[in-house]
Amino acid sequence: MFFKLKAGDIAVAALIIAIAAANLAIFMHSSEGSATALIIKNGKVVQKLKLDDINKRIEIEYKDKHNILIAAEHGRIRFEKSDCPDQVCVRTGWLSRPGQTAACVPGGIIIKIQGEDSDTDIILK
Amino acid sequence: MKKVALSGILVSMAIILAYVERIFPVGLIVPLPGIKLGLANIITLFALFYMDVKSAFTINILRCFIASMLFGSITSFIFSVSGAVAALAVMALLKAGYGRYFSIIGISIGGSAAHNIAQIFMASLVLKSTAVFAYLTVLLAASLATGLLTAAVCGSVLAHIDKLKL
Amino acid sequence: MILLKRFSALLLAFVLLASACTSTKSGFEKYSYEFLGAFDTMIQFIGYAQSKEQFENFVTKGRNRFFELHKLYDIYNSYEGINNIKTINDNAGIKPVEVRQEIIDIIVFSKEWHKKTGSKVNIALGPVLAIWHRFREEANKDPSAARLPDIEQLKKASEKTDISKVEVDEAKKTVYLREPGMSLDVGAVAKGFATEIVAKELADAGFQSFIISSGGNVRAVGKPMDNRSKWGIGIQDPNSASGVQDYANLDTVFVDDTSMVTSGDYQRYYVVNGQMIHHLIDPSTLMPANYYRAVTIMTKDSGVADFLSSAAFLLPYDKSRALVESMEGAEALWIMPDGTIKATDAMKKAMKKLGGARNN
Numbered sequence: 001m002f003f004k005l006k007a008g009d010i011a012v013a014a015l016i017i018a019i020a021a022a023n024l025a026i027f028m029h030s031s032e033g034s035a036t037a038l039i040i041k042n043g044k045v046v047q048k049l050k051l052d053d054i055n056k057r058i059e060i061e062y063k064d065k066h067n068i069l070i071a072a073e074h075g076r077i078r079f080e081k082s083d084c085p086d087q088v089c090v091r092t093g094w095l096s097r098p099g100q101t102a103a104c105v106p107g108g109i110i111i112k113i114q115g116e117d118s119d120t121d122i123i124l125k
Numbered sequence: 126m127k128k129v130a131l132s133g134i135l136v137s138m139a140i141i142l143a144y145v146e147r148i149f150p151v152g153l154i155v156p157l158p159g160i161k162l163g164l165a166n167i168i169t170l171f172a173l174f175y176m177d178v179k180s181a182f183t184i185n186i187l188r189c190f191i192a193s194m195l196f197g198s199i200t201s202f203i204f205s206v207s208g209a210v211a212a213l214a215v216m217a218l219l220k221a222g223y224g225r226y227f228s229i230i231g232i233s234i235g236g237s238a239a240h241n242i243a244q245i246f247m248a249s250l251v252l253k254s255t256a257v258f259a260y261l262t263v264l265l266a267a268s269l270a271t272g273l274l275t276a277a278v279c280g281s282v283l284a285h286i287d288k289l290k291l
Numbered sequence: 292m293i294l295l296k297r298f299s300a301l302l303l304a305f306v307l308l309a310s311a312c313t314s315t316k317s318g319f320e321k322y323s324y325e326f327l328g329a330f331d332t333m334i335q336f337i338g339y340a341q342s343k344e345q346f347e348n349f350v351t352k353g354r355n356r357f358f359e360l361h362k363l364y365d366i367y368n369s370y371e372g373i374n375n376i377k378t379i380n381d382n383a384g385i386k387p388v389e390v391r392q393e394i395i396d397i398i399v400f401s402k403e404w405h406k407k408t409g410s411k412v413n414i415a416l417g418p419v420l421a422i423w424h425r426f427r428e429e430a431n432k433d434p435s436a437a438r439l440p441d442i443e444q445l446k447k448a449s450e451k452t453d454i455s456k457v458e459v460d461e462a463k464k465t466v467y468l469r470e471p472g473m474s475l476d477v478g479a480v481a482k483g484f485a486t487e488i489v490a491k492e493l494a495d496a497g498f499q500s501f502i503i504s505s506g507g508n509v510r511a512v513g514k515p516m517d518n519r520s521k522w523g524i525g526i527q528d529p530n531s532a533s534g535v536q537d538y539a540n541l542d543t544v545f546v547d548d549t550s551m552v553t554s555g556d557y558q559r560y561y562v563v564n565g566q567m568i569h570h571l572i573d574p575s576t577l578m579p580a581n582y583y584r585a586v587t588i589m590t591k592d593s594g595v596a597d598f599l600s601s602a603a604f605l606l607p608y609d610k611s612r613a614l615v616e617s618m619e620g621a622e623a624l625w626i627m628p629d630g631t632i633k634a635t636d637a638m639k640k641a642m643k644k645l646g647g648a649r650n651n
Contacts, residue, residue, distance in 0.1 A: 002229040002280035009231030016238045020265035085428040088558050103333035120543050123525035124509045
């Protein structure tokens with residue numbers, strides 16, 4: 001008598017599967033859609049870009065100590081050009097994941113992707 | 126007084142189940158310390174059917190407390206209490222429709238799912254991160270299996286007791 | 292039944308008390324801060340503190356100390372009222388210069404480790420490194436003018452690089468370069484040495500759980516104050532650093548209370564005829580060493596890790612591995628020119644892709 005399957009049992013199982021599927025969908029969607037890039041100049045955030053909302057390529061130029069061009073595309077950002085003498089910033093390449101950083105030391109500019117990676121605290125480079 | 130004795134037996138059985146649970150390598154799939162499959166739900170379900178909600182609640186709290194003292198931590202205590210209370214709440218609710226809408230299977234998997242959802246909620250509060258929800262899907266899938274197992278064990282025990290007219 | 296009720300009330304009180312306890316224990320938040328201007332790199336602090344103010348107090352202290360140490364170890368600029376490494380260089384063959392203890396310490400350390408590590412890392416290599424530095428900067432300003440320095444010019448400069456002619460008087464706190472034309476360049480060790488000083492001072496001041504990253508140097512102090520027992524340090528894939536691809540991590544290493552330092556060919560370099568000319572110069576050939584793309588050292592002291600990573604980068608693999616294995620508590624990861632990875636056993640165990648776990 002305990003095991004006689006009722007309609008409600010199926011409903012409970014269906015509900016659990018639905019919650020599981022919805023959770024999977026939400027999680028997959030949010031994990032790819034939340035990267036925000038900060039451009040930091042002289043210790044202050046001067047630009048905030050939601051990388052996943054970018055559909056057309058954006059170019060931002062800074063003319064100060066050095067001429068620096070930052071390019072952002074859908075989901076990623078980088079130092080595109082710089083006339084600084086060490087070029088480390090340009091060589092860092094595209095940033096796309098939370099926690100990644102690139103810096104132009106002579107130009108005084110940092111790009112940082114906001115947020116946390118699940119198990120990497122910092123990148124040794 | 127018979128009730129107290131039975132509660133005591135059930136608590137100690139639940140603690141043994143909590144110990145057995147440590148053998149399952151849940152940590153390999155879900156690397157959050159303190160997350161449990163919820164085998165002790167067998168006891169909760171039994172208490173709910175054979176005794177009443179109040180006794181099931183008391184047994185739950187007691188076994189969580191003792192199991193965490195024996196082989197857990199504060200974190201695992203919080204996880205297991207929240208899981209146990211949520212499971213009991215859902216199962217008590219579903220039991221109102223027992224016989225008419227639900228069999229022991231639906232009640233059991235409902236409780237098992239509630240147990241896992243509550244644990245993940247607590248984990249996200251403790252770790253202050255919503256990233257832990259990544260594991261909810263896996264845990265819910267597992268809850269169907271543990272729910273069935275719980276129902277099978279509990280149901281056959283209850284059937285035997287019925288036969289014995291205890 | 293009454294007994295049961297009382298008991299459950301008592302337990303409820305326990306539950307409340309327990310949850311109150313956890314909230315203070317997990318009352319630590321993770322913060323991060325980064326700044327430019329010291330040691331020609333970006334310096335990052337990541338740490339757990341009970342409040343933003345507390346974190347900022349520690350970080351301000353650390354930042355100021357980095358700026359101070361930068362001035363002391365600077366070889367390009369002079370500062371009002373400070374005798375730094377440039378002052379020592381400017382007085383080569385002229386007179387001993389009285390300097391602060393931090394400078395004495397780094398020079399004594401570098402002389403000692405020069406001997407211990409196969410004589411490849413030489414802080415007296417300044418005259419040679421200055422030539423390379425000039426050629427690199429000119430090439431990066433105008434890539435069409437990129438060229439290699441003349442070997443005769445390098446050889447001539449290398450005559451003034453005898454580290455035994457760097458005299459330290461620890462009692463009088465003076466440093467003297469015995470020959471005119473000599474110069475110190477502490478680039479291979481200064482960042483790591485400074486990072487260790489700052490990390491120790493912040494730990495002594497009560498900062499229990501943090502990471503300092505200073506361009507290729509990572510110093511992790513304590514453990515993360517959340518449910519993990521290890522920090523995760525990403526190792527960059529040298530091939531992703533070309534500026535074209537998205538940059539990617541080779542692997543994540545799980546560690547606590549240690550330092551990791553990478554010496555790599557992929558950041559400071561220039562290109563001549565399609566060939567990468569990087570900044571890690573072998574004192575015996577006076578040319579960049581090409582045994583590896585990168586070498587990462589893991590050991591507790593950040594100064595030692597920095598020095599060892601340079602030494603290991605400049606030695607061929609068998610000698611490099613022997614050197615690391617002879618150092619107690621040091622582990623290493625070598626990325627070969629063809630991209631293959633070699634690592635010591637304990638390093639392998641800490642690596643995520645090879646099965647390292649963050650909770651053990």
